[in-house]
Amino acid sequence: MAKDLTSRKENYAQWYNDLVIKADLAENSAVRGCMVIKPTGYAIWEKMQSVLDGMFKATGHVNAYFPIFIPKSFFSREADHVEGFAKECAVVTHYRLKNSPDGKGVVVDDDAKLEEELIIRPTSETIIWDTYKTWIQSYRDLPLLINQWANVVRWEMRTRLFLRTAEFLWQEGHTAHATKEEAIEETEKILDVYAEFAEEWMAMPVLKGLKSPNERFAGAVETYCIEALMQDGKALQSGTSHFLGQNFAKAFDVKYLTKENKQEYVWATSWGVSTRLMGALIMAHSDDNGLIIPPKLAPTQVVIVPIYKKPEQLAAISEKALEIKKSLESKGISVKFDDRDIHKPGWKFAEYEFKGVPVRIAIGPRDLENGTVEVARRDTQEKEILQFQDIDTKIEHLLEAIQDNLYQKALSFRENNTRKADTWEEFVNILDDQGGFILAHWDGTAETEQKIKEETKATIRLIPIDGKMEDGKCIYSGKPSKQRVVFARAY
């Protein structure tokens, strides 16, 4: 086991925390609940951002930036919204410090009290819809398809690196439309973008569906989500896309002039993914030997380690290594050649395995003679000897194979951990013995959902869209149901 990493079997939560810290991805800061994202972790987040940003732009969205502060009164305008967020807000009350009268340090200057307190955005619907009021006059101004990359703050009591932190980084899309249909179409389009990103880039299969009313975003008419299954059998909500109806348009009085010259309220969506995806990525693939990062998101995709005893051997190996590096880079593959002499090859092998670099190439003097390299893949830990010839194409295909294997492995895991439960006993037994997704009938009431949550900690992760209709009885109340929903314990 690498670097005293707790094994998943021993303590999954500890394994995760160890891994995040020992792989230098993030750490807790001096400020309660806030993390420092270290360069190794941030490099992965940057790749995620870059891909998502491209996908948003390809679907017609543009970026903008709105203030971090929200006047307190804005929150109260949308009743559900304030209910959902008021309990976890960081509140700015003053705008100045002064020297402490006792000469020790600084204190808040009571003369610099704000007339109205400012909330640090936990999400930006209110400040953005207050702004949209002046941007939207007529149907010609619609649709408005805007995204922002920003930090947000939610004062969580129990925090975990990446998964739940007081401050986190995210993107939040806020769009405005002339019709209900168009807004719903947008909500679903973004859900597809999120699912595609999770599956194609993170190699993480997701279920798509609708949240039950209990789990809906505060202020939304419908919340769509993608849910992934982690290796401990718990679900992780990985992205949400909200159809907001006319709720925020009414709260902020945003109307537009239709082609027929009538004033109508605007229809809205909002949607977001956050640094929480980093947690999902880590938990979806990594093992007891350390991180496993899908090649498409790995900042370093290939590392080349020279094996040598004498300096002249290193010189000859370096020449070949740099040639390989160059040919891989010409294919858009990111390569690190680690010729540091302060560490031995064995140390480097362990290090890059732990850090999750998808492919390791080792070259020694005998390889040079034979015209070969040793190639090791991180996912299966298999090694093979490859000829120099066409090494760039071979590595390119290997990276694709690793990406595909990680997805297939995660998909099999999910399939093997998705079960039907038809009785309460079955439901509870599966939850306690196996975890995973459980497909079960539910009577559709918030009361039943709440009871199930209280008794088992399981929640409805989603109601499948276009799911199979099937008559059944609620596992809890025995009342009739038309469709199975997906339950799980969740992060």
Place this chain on the structure above:
Amino acid sequence: MAKDLTSRKENYAQWYNDLVIKADLAENSAVRGCMVIKPTGYAIWEKMQSVLDGMFKATGHVNAYFPIFIPKSFFSREADHVEGFAKECAVVTHYRLKNSPDGKGVVVDDDAKLEEELIIRPTSETIIWDTYKTWIQSYRDLPLLINQWANVVRWEMRTRLFLRTAEFLWQEGHTAHATKEEAIEETEKILDVYAEFAEEWMAMPVLKGLKSPNERFAGAVETYCIEALMQDGKALQSGTSHFLGQNFAKAFDVKYLTKENKQEYVWATSWGVSTRLMGALIMAHSDDNGLIIPPKLAPTQVVIVPIYKKPEQLAAISEKALEIKKSLESKGISVKFDDRDIHKPGWKFAEYEFKGVPVRIAIGPRDLENGTVEVARRDTQEKEILQFQDIDTKIEHLLEAIQDNLYQKALSFRENNTRKADTWEEFVNILDDQGGFILAHWDGTAETEQKIKEETKATIRLIPIDGKMEDGKCIYSGKPSKQRVVFARAY
């Protein structure tokens, strides 16, 4: 004059504000002093970010992310630093709201008062050096070359879009080094990066130099800066790079083990540029007809406008226009083909001129017959007729010529507005009649600098690095001086 834009001559400040708002770059928000950066403005900022980020990475830096909150006590650790920033801090005192007892809205929950107040970062030296304490143990951990892209808050009383706002976006580099020499080298290297970015990308010539002690960053040993001259003869500080000595290492007790096995304090630098650069970019080049954006930073570099009366004409023109668009795009040029039928060509011409698109191509039926297009450049407003053949290369060269012309024009302006003053009378007359940079002798004291500022509002913008040594007398005190420094009124 476009869109009721106030002319520069009439009221330069109003011209600037009109332009920022009417060109849809940014606007004031509902929160005092905070701006909304609109999609058009944000697209330029994104280009700036992308170029700068590449330059930082090319010089060995990596990105990370540190918390937005700084515990109040951290500020007091470095005496100059707290003095410089305590007066303009947003302070978080509570972490929860609750329903108002009168049932109207929400109020701050007094039960949720923080034990220690949190400051929203005005800059991150303190939280970062508190973190570096655990990251740095030995010389092997150095240098640490980290940058972060973030929002910061300084509670400015008088704000102006982009130039001075309570919240702004920036990058802040924070590096740690084993030796003083290496830290100074880093400080100067970054100054060169900033100058290169300003000159090569923004087409904005800058002076490089050192700040006087009065104008130094709070906590720095030396502050290096780049200063540009705006069209109204006022200077604009466009970037700063600070040599922090061991001040923050001592304040946060960050030591490292040297190769000789001794404990030494670490040497530090910090450096930043912000959305203020947007203000500089706008003011450096734009005119009474609207924005002028240097081609290298223009989100849309070329716009193609079809001129037609009948739909079949549009079809033929579109075919040609899309062909040109494709060939330009293959050269990496960003092109918009505006075939909207809701606006007439004249409207579009005015619009793109106002928005500062560097090159406009117009194509009408006669052009198709002749195998030509009409090309207009935004900077000089000259038009020419060009043959289809090799249009991509011609436009590529034209964009380069525009970039170069903007730089040369700004450089000539600065040269024509940089004057020597040898007496107080000369100094005051130049300031009042002409503005610009003034090269004058100064006795080197903070008192004289302060007096000059109080009497004229001019400050020392910088002390030239490697400037010519020359004996002279201080224009204010008459005391001896060894070198001229650069004075100006400034933003």
